[in-house]
Amino acid sequence: xxxxATHADARLARWLVxxxxxVVTGVAxxxxxxxxxxxxxxxxxRLPWLGTPFVGLAxxxxxLGDPRFAAALARTMLFAAVSxxxxxxxxxxxxxxxxxxxxxxxxxxxxxxxxxxIPTVVAALAWRFFFETSDPGGVGWLTRPVAAWVPIVAADVxxxxxxxxxxxxxxxxxxxxxxxxxxxxxxxxxxxxxxxxTLPLLAPALVVAAAFRTLDALRLFDLPYVMTAGGxxxxxxxxxxxxxxxxxxxxxxxxxxxxxxCVFLLALGVAMAAxxxxxxAAPGGHA
Amino acid sequence: MHTGRLLLACLAVxxxxxxxxxxRLTFSGSDVGAEGAVIRAQLDRFxxxxxxxxxxxxxxxxxxxxxxxxxxxxxxxxxEEPDVLQLDIIWTAEFAAAGWLRPLxxxxxxxxxxxxxxxxxxxxxxxxxVPWFVDAGLLYWRRDLLGAPPSTLDExxxxxxxxxxxxxxxxxxxxxxxxxxGLVTVFLEHLVAFGGAILDAxxxxxxxxxxxxxxxxxxxxxVTGQGLVPRAALAxxxxxxxxxxxxxxxxxxxxxxxxxxxxxDARQSRVAGQVGVAVFPGADGGRPAAALGGAQLAVNRxxxxxxxxxxxxxxxxAPEQMLERAQAAAQLPARRSLYxxxxxxxxxxLPIDEIRAVLEAAVPRPVTPVYSELSxxxxxxxxxxxxxxxxxxxxxxxxxxxxxxxxxxxxxAASDPPAPEPAE
Numbered sequence: 072x073x074x075x076a077t078h079a080d081a082r083l084a085r086w087l088v089x090x091x092x093x094v095v096t097g098v099a100x101x102x103x104x105x106x107x108x109x110x111x112x113x114x115x116x117r118l119p120w121l122g123t124p125f126v127g128l129a130x131x132x133x134x135l136g137d138p139r140f141a142a143a144l145a146r147t148m149l150f151a152a153v154s155x156x157x158x159x160x161x162x163x164x165x166x167x168x169x170x171x172x173x174x175x176x177x178x179x180x181x182x183x184x185x186x187x188x189i190p191t192v193v194a195a196l197a198w199r200f201f202f203e204t205s206d207p208g209g210v211g212w213l214t215r216p217v218a219a220w221v222p223i224v225a226a227d228v229x230x231x232x233x234x235x236x237x238x239x240x241x242x243x244x245x246x247x248x249x250x251x252x253x254x255x256x257x258x259x260x261x262x263x264x265x266x267x268x269t270l271p272l273l274a275p276a277l278v279v280a281a282a283f284r285t286l287d288a289l290r291l292f293d294l295p296y297v298m299t300a301g302g303x304x305x306x307x308x309x310x311x312x313x314x315x316x317x318x319x320x321x322x323x324x325x326x327x328x329x330x331x332x333c334v335f336l337l338a339l340g341v342a343m344a345a346x347x348x349x350x351x352a353a354p355g356g357h358a
Numbered sequence: 359m360h361t362g363r364l365l366l367a368c369l370a371v372x373x374x375x376x377x378x379x380x381x382r383l384t385f386s387g388s389d390v391g392a393e394g395a396v397i398r399a400q401l402d403r404f405x406x407x408x409x410x411x412x413x414x415x416x417x418x419x420x421x422x423x424x425x426x427x428x429x430x431x432x433x434x435x436x437x438e439e440p441d442v443l444q445l446d447i448i449w450t451a452e453f454a455a456a457g458w459l460r461p462l463x464x465x466x467x468x469x470x471x472x473x474x475x476x477x478x479x480x481x482x483x484x485x486x487x488v489p490w491f492v493d494a495g496l497l498y499w500r501r502d503l504l505g506a507p508p509s510t511l512d513e514x515x516x517x518x519x520x521x522x523x524x525x526x527x528x529x530x531x532x533x534x535x536x537x538x539x540g541l542v543t544v545f546l547e548h549l550v551a552f553g554g555a556i557l558d559a560x561x562x563x564x565x566x567x568x569x570x571x572x573x574x575x576x577x578x579x580x581v582t583g584q585g586l587v588p589r590a591a592l593a594x595x596x597x598x599x600x601x602x603x604x605x606x607x608x609x610x611x612x613x614x615x616x617x618x619x620x621x622x623d624a625r626q627s628r629v630a631g632q633v634g635v636a637v638f639p640g641a642d643g644g645r646p647a648a649a650l651g652g653a654q655l656a657v658n659r660x661x662x663x664x665x666x667x668x669x670x671x672x673x674x675x676a677p678e679q680m681l682e683r684a685q686a687a688a689q690l691p692a693r694r695s696l697y698x699x700x701x702x703x704x705x706x707x708l709p710i711d712e713i714r715a716v717l718e719a720a721v722p723r724p725v726t727p728v729y730s731e732l733s734x735x736x737x738x739x740x741x742x743x744x745x746x747x748x749x750x751x752x753x754x755x756x757x758x759x760x761x762x763x764x765x766x767x768x769x770x771a772a773s774d775p776p777a778p779e780p781a782e
Contacts, residue, residue, distance in 0.1 A: 116430050117727060118768055119456050204590050214535075214592035214745050302537040303592060304742030320423070321731045322430060
């Protein structure tokens with residue numbers, strides 16, 4: 072009897088999951104597989120007389136020997152390494168403030184979330200106008216290889232700190248206030264409380280926030296696309312923007328697909344590392 | 359299967375409806391401002407002359423990149439429409455080589471079209487498009503600060519330095535320095551001024567040769583050395599350049615003819631009535647040059663109405679239609695004979711003598727099917743040199759190597775006709 076019921080439940084479960092699986096297959100797996108298939112061909116929309124021969128991993132080999140690809144990859148990782156810690160630190164500070172607010176919590180939260188609600192392209196345009204000038208005496212932020220990163224990182228931090236803050240705020244609210252009471256009785260300073268209670272118990276939320284932000288940062292596209300178009304030269308061109316140039320501007324479908332697959336693999340690697348880290352950081356998790 | 363048949367039936371019905379009034383032509387092109395009204399009127403007139411024929415305007419994005427992308431998708435899918443396409447001057451070779459355009463019979467009066475524009479419309483000896491209107495880079499100058507435009511680049515620099523020293527302007531010269539297609543046209547004018555070329559007539563890459571290095575060095579020094587061109591201009595396109603010039607900040611501006619009406623408009627410009635135009639001057643070993651832009655008309659290879667489509671191209675590129683377009687949209691006709699007429703002089707807001715001189719100096723960009731990628735490779739290296747990340751000779755060597763690789767990879771390297779020369 073019981074066995075049958077379990078069996079029926081399992082069948083029902085499969086039917087219930089099927090639509091979601093179908094959607095995931097349709098919108099994620101099929102396009103990814105099609106892109107991977109394109110990446111194995113030489114396919115240039117502008118040169119139809121060359122045909123679309125199967126070339127194996129030749130596109131990936133070309134990417135490995137392409138200095139612009141290597142530079143874009145390094146740049147993308149550097150951007151993630153710089154912007155994500157800043158966002159985590161600012162997000163934590165903002166979350167602590169919101170957590171300890173006695174009055175006006177709702178208003179503070181809505182206000183803090185506003186930058187997150189603005190579309191990235193709109194935010195990027197606003198930041199670009201802020202740094203760009205049609206005055207001949209201007210500094211020319213966007214014309215300097217290192218300085219051009221300042222508006223990009225600033226816009227990214229400004230826009231995504233609220234997201235981090237809200238995630239961490241949720242984490243803060245799950246910490247038992249009794250722990251702080253006990254710490255205060257024992258005479259622990261606020262700094263000590265932060266280090267020994269808040270941060271360890273917040274670790275899962277921090278890992279989630281770091282993982283989301285890192286994944287996003289590795290796919291960086293719209294901010295430099297709008298603000299610098301990858302310039303000066305290619306000094307602010309991340310991997311996704313280079314893939315876009317290859318695919319949509321040069322119309323090299325094969326090579327552009329190979330670059331997109333590289334972005335995908337990079338993000339996948341980080342996502343898997345994050346899942347493992349989350350397992351470790353979760354209460355009762357194992358290394 | 360059933361849905362397929364149903365779909366076919368629906369299509370047949372739709373097609374039958376379409377056929378009810380005879381053959382149909384679609385034209386796709388620009389619809390911005392006055393252009394839309396004049397092209398609609400002209401298409402209607404063509405339809406009136408061909409009873410039973412319907413002509414439709416297919417709207418496409420204004421941004422050149424987006425329109426290009428859309429055309430490539432349509433033609434790559436062998437779409438039968440649009441039958442007649444408005445092409446940017448730098449696309450014709452690409453589309454012709456891809457087999458997407460119908461070769462056209464030479465118009466009887468082909469001699470009348472501007473040679474530089476025709477050059478961009480030929481691919482491997484055949485004509486694939488007919489010049490429609492042209493655009494050319496101009497040197498705008500301030501009549502209130504200068505008696506005459508400079509006749510050499512050295513003079514231009516001296517004039518600019520003097521004006522900056524007296525404090526009359528904060529910038530000597532402004533041009534489009536952002537990393538995009540406009541930068542290539544600015545570079546081309548400097549390049550020809552110093553006697554260089556990007557590709558030569560046989561398609562060999564020449565952009566790393568000494569005249570090119572001198573040209574890019576001049577541009578780089580204009581930004582860093584004397585500060586003739588403001589650093590901020592390295593992020594500017596046409597409009598930012600125009601703002602700086604019409605605010606009275608610059609003595610010279612390199613820009614397209616569209617800016618004329620705007621900088622002469624007292625409601626928005628502080629220099630209205632004080633502006634002249636001239637051709638961008640040459641330097642030692644070169645000649646004055648104006649980068650050529652503009653639009654061409656071509657016929658879709660897969661059209662169902664080839665004769666009618668070609669007739670529409672002939673109609674739209676006839677002198678009367680060009681003149682009407684010049685009057686309505688201030689676009690420069692691609693026919694030389696019109697520049698001798700009083701009608702055009704009266705129609706164009708720009709001074710016609712200067713425009714004639716500029717068009718005589720017109721230089722097309724390289725005519726090659728891989729132009730847009732070639733241009734992008736060049737843009738990156740030019741911008742690196744101008745922003746101080748690479749020396750000009752190093753940047754141009756890098757660009758030339760990348761362009762040679764591109765031509766070799768796509769089978770377009772210069773060795774095909776007529777007899778291969780031994781490698782140097």
